[in-house]
Amino acid sequence: MAFFGYNDAKTLVGVDVAIYEYILAHETGVPFMHVRDLAAGAHVSNSSVMRFIRKMGYSSFPEFKVAFHKQSLEASPDLETGVQLLTAETFPSTLQRTLDLVAQTILTANNVVFTGTGSSANVAEYASRLTSTLGINSFPVTDPYYPLIPQLKQTTKNVLITLSVSGQAAEVLGMLRQFQNDPATTLISITGHRDSPIAMISTYALTYHTTEHRIHGHYDLTSQLPAMTIVEALARTIRRQAQLPHH
Structure with a gap:
């Protein structure tokens, strides 16, 4: 051009x-x-x-x-x-390195929870089903007010993966902060903004670039394709690591 x-x-x-x-x-x-x-x-x-x-x-x-x-x-x-196709610029060059670390964390976890609201809730449900297929004890939480703390209270090695395009959803952020200093829970995010509050409190942030689109002020038309791509790449990474011999 x-x-x-x-x-x-x-x-x-x-x-x-x-x-x-x-x-x-x-x-x-x-x-x-x-x-x-x-x-x-x-x-x-x-x-x-x-x-x-x-x-x-x-x-x-x-x-x-x-x-x-x-x-x-x-x-x-x-x-x-x-359709806006994905390009190499959509994802950071360090994405696979971070995926490897996240996959290692998931494979040693007892519980993996995917959470999100709005359109991200649908991706969270898909991610949970996909990882469950790989033998991961995974479930989705699409209600930020769900009593997750009591459910995980007696468990260790929990992974909480949040999907949020903006990385700023106040109700989701409020839920995550309850686990921010919990040594038994690792926070991971999949978000379109690497400097967002949700990304900043995460141990690992899987990020991408996208343009947010809304109509009438609040109806979200932003593509979830980048997040879906990361979810599927994560599943492939988990599967690959699970097949490697342990030393």
Whole structure:
């Protein structure tokens, strides 16, 4: 995709070329980046990025990101009207490493609870069924006011996995904080925001990038495909680790 009127990268010089080419190669990830992320990816300084942004006519990096994202949608209307396919930019490069650690934790747990509300509740139920098929003692909790503490009171090695796109659901966060300092429970999250409160209190956070879509202020149309992909990748990782010989 050409942008800012540049159809030929040869019109750019110096570090601007590296920045331009990096932006084009990571189009879907740019709206989620900070200046330091773009600078590190293009192997230039933060100040070089900001000089480039100002050359393009923008006074700030957030202003540039909004304009760039809008142009991307206009160039690819199917992102709004059709199926938005997953790309490498949807997930962090460290995802599989974290999946390995989570799978190890689940395989040594006595109880695994998947929780979420709204659309995430459906994914939690699916995740619980999928892991149960692998022989994991797993069950879903889709009511944040469910008396989970009494149920787990006499148990050890519990894993509580929360699904939340925003990572900010107040009622879910309230439930999780009851387990935050519980040595018998490991908190894990699957969320679209790595800096969210739910992710921050989790021992392991499996994160992804997505754009939230709501209509009439609160009806959620955000895709659950990234979360489903992580759930299925987790199931495959558990199955692979369970088949490895123990040393």
